Amino acid sequence: MTWGRIAARDRRHRYTTAMRKPTSLTLVLLLMAATLATPSTVVPRPSPEFTIHEPSGKDVLLSSFKGKVVMIEFLFLRSEKCLNLASTMNKLNAEFGSRGFQPVAVAFPTLQSDASPSLVAYIANNYKLTYPVGYANKEEVDQYLSREQTEMLRIPQVVIIDRSRIIRVQTGGQGGNLMLENEAYLRSLLDGLLKESPAPAAPAKQPSTQKSHKSQS
Numbered sequence: 001m002t003w004g005r006i007a008a009r010d011r012r013h014r015y016t017t018a019m020r021k022p023t024s025l026t027l028v029l030l031l032m033a034a035t036l037a038t039p040s041t042v043v044p045r046p047s048p049e050f051t052i053h054e055p056s057g058k059d060v061l062l063s064s065f066k067g068k069v070v071m072i073e074f075l076f077l078r079s080e081k082c083l084n085l086a087s088t089m090n091k092l093n094a095e096f097g098s099r100g101f102q103p104v105a106v107a108f109p110t111l112q113s114d115a116s117p118s119l120v121a122y123i124a125n126n127y128k129l130t131y132p133v134g135y136a137n138k139e140e141v142d143q144y145l146s147r148e149q150t151e152m153l154r155i156p157q158v159v160i161i162d163r164s165r166i167i168r169v170q171t172g173g174q175g176g177n178l179m180l181e182n183e184a185y186l187r188s189l190l191d192g193l194l195k196e197s198p199a200p201a202a203p204a205k206q207p208s209t210q211k212s213h214k215s216q217s
Contacts, residue, residue, distance in 0.1 A: 044168050047161045050144045052106055052134035055121035060132060067163055068102040069193045071186075074141050074157040075105060076113035077123050081181070082156045086127060088183050092190060093131050099194045100163070103131040108141045145170070156181065160189065163198035 047070075050062040062070070073089060075082035089103040107115040107123075115135040124133040142149075145157065158180040159170040169189070171180050179185040 043170060044166045047159075047165045047167050048144055050106075051136070051140070052104060052132060053117075053136060054132065054134045055117040055124070057117075060134065062104075062161075063165070065102045065104075066165055067198060068100045069096075069163060069190060070102045070104060070159075070161040071190070072159045072161070073103070073105045074145070074155070074159075075107055076110060076155055077107045077115060077119055078113040079155055083123070083127065085156050085158075085181055086123075086129060086133075088186070090128070090130055091183070092186060095187070096190055096194060097130075101190055101194060105129065105131070105133045106141070107133070107135045108138050109135075110138070160193070162193050162196060168193065 047062065050072075052060040052062065054060060062072075071089060071092070073082070073085055075086065077083075086105055089105070093101060093103050095101075105124075107113075107120050109115040117135065120133055120135050123129075141147075141157075145159070147153065154171050157171045160168055160180070162168050169177060169180065171177055
């Protein structure tokens with residue numbers, strides 16, 4: 001082998017080695033980003049309490065829907081995709097409402113989308129929504145979803161709770177379940193949950209039967 005070929009091979013080796021380093025670094029950074037975007041939420045899990053602020057000024061507690069299958073849509077009022085899902089929930093409410101299905105929409109603000117009481121009322125009336133529509137601030141929503149600040153927030157964010165107040169499925173971060181925006185998928189999922197019976201309530205504590213004895217003087 002000539003010195004020219006040896007030198008050329010050496011240059012190719014140095015070039016390949018130099019190219020591998022940034023590639024490896026890129027892979028590490030991508031893996032770190034994927035880790036940050038992974039939702040920390042775990043399902044199934046018990047649903048925390050949540051307050052829905054209605055445009056009328058009334059506050060509705062999520063626990064007031066106990067015994068029903070609840071679907072919450074956390075939405076931006078200026079998002080067409082969110083409003084389309086709100087209309088789909090109207091159809092599902094007409095179909096499953098009598099069986100114990102309870103849809104709820106909760107708007108929250110961003111820089112591009114307001115969530116004022118007047119706008120919430122306008123959207124509810126304009127789209128003729130037949131279920132509770134309210135609003136909350138972003139901190140309240142993040143706390144309910146157990147969402148870290150590093151997680152990707154997919155909108156609409158959907159949570160479905162069974163009759164025993166267990167969150168069975170929800171949209172998450174980068175790996176979120178996009179099927180929760182699909183009408184046919186939602187219909188099948190809700191039909192199955194509505195067929196389930198709620199978990200039996202814990203037995204009430206029985207009063208003590210032991211009689212108290214008065215001290216004799």
